């Protein structure tokens with residue numbers, strides 16, 4: 413039996429997946445476990461930062477009013493009545509022409525409102541009593557780090573769905589978030605299908621190849637923020653594959669298979685979906701590579717039948733699986749970020765379908781440029797290592813020439829976009 417499939421536009425394929433209400437789940441982790449996770453609640457300032465006025469320099473805290481007359485020709489003297497470092501609080505009442513020797517980070521003593529840096533003061537002693545003098549005036553607030561200048565209590569500082577980076581780690585600690593509310597990592601099941609597949613430690617024999625897709629997709633799942641449940645590789649045998657897929661579905665949120673999804677005699681995934689009674693969203697997309705990508709749902713679980721061809725498999729994951737995983741990570745922009753770049757080289761190959769060319773996108777003299785990262789065929793593996801982007805070349809009868817504007821989807825970017833195409 414040969415089945416002719418009807419390709420649907422890429423945007424429509426993505427829409428059918430995203431309409432499916434697979435939502436994220438929240439969990440709490442300690443701050444030490446939170447780096448690299450996704451916030452599932454907005455990060456809110458629990459206090460002002462700093463929460464007291466403090467000195468940003470080592471020097472002397474003074475009352476600015478006492479410095480008014482100071483000038484190059486008029487030295488003004490202060491008695492130094494206390495000495496504090498960060499973490500210490502002065503209990504002295506500061507009177508006229510008195511100062512406190514203060515270190516960076518220490519709380520401003522009551523009544524003082526400016527800091528004189530050591531560099532512009534002269535410190536000395538008279539009869540064992542410390543003094544300092546200045547030759548310039550200071551205004552109220554000069555060299556003071558004010559309460560709330562960094563953040564105000566109640567402010568939303570980071571939106572939910574954001575990847576926790578080192579800066580967010582600093583914020584979490586600053587606001588006392590010992591436990592952090594993050595998105596539970598979506599559990600993504602993975603099978604590689606193909607009788608030709610060898611394990612990574614097996615020697616090559618005629619007709620067989622090492623399974624690279626599962627290692628590649630596992631890394632893509634992790635890059636996206638999911639957790640990989642690798643169930644192993646399967647031979648192209650209907651019953652074995654059917655049973656394995658059926659059982660695996662109970663253990664994961666999403667199930668990805670690679671291979672066996674086209675129209676070949678040993679491509680069993682379409683028949684497996686049929687026997688499961690799964691609802692097929694699409695089984696052919698107007699794109700290259702990855703045109704045979706098939707997505708279905710069964711009992712609330714999404715099934716991604718990615719192509720066996722490595723480049724097609726890679727692209728299929730990024731366009732179709734990534735956004736739904738990112739949405740389960742509470743992202744408001746779950747799709748790959750799209751930017752304009754200049755094509756570096758000619759791309760003469762015309763194609764009726766939109767092409768996603770594995771590319772290296774880079775900044776050259778302030779302009780974003782893109783060049784294919786290797787051979788552009790769906791069975792190619794080597795172009796993937798240098799690919800930090802997918803160049804979108806809309807289908808048509810002509811190729812593309814160097815210097816023209818193209819759109820690129822950035823694979824390593826964490827900002828994303830709301831809707832890609």
Ligand SMILES: Nc1nc2c(c(=O)[nH]1)N[C@H]1C(S)=C(S)[C@@H](COP(=O)(O)OP(=O)(O)OC[C@H]3O[C@@H](n4cnc5c(N)ncnc54)[C@H](O)[C@@H]3O)O[C@H]1N2
Pocket residue numbers: 604605606608609621622623624625626670671672673674675676679701702703704718719720721722724790791
């Ligand atoms: N008559 C037609 N033939 C094909 C069509 C078509 O429309 N009509 N589409 C072609 C396109 S396009 C693609 S892409 C492939 C998709 O094939 P499958 O998704 O069914 O994948 P397989 O047949 O299982 O394998 C294809 C290719 O990839 C290699 N492979 C598979 N798994 C792995 C793995 N884990 N690691 C590395 N390489 C893997 C496999 O050995 C095959 O060479 O179908 C075309 N045919």
Ligand code: MOO
Pocket residue numbers: 699700701702703704705719721723724725790
């Ligand atoms: O589906 Mo194939 O990946 O178009 O090359």
Ligand SMILES: [Mg+2]
Pocket residue numbers: 671672673674675676678679720
């Ligand atoms: Mg096949």
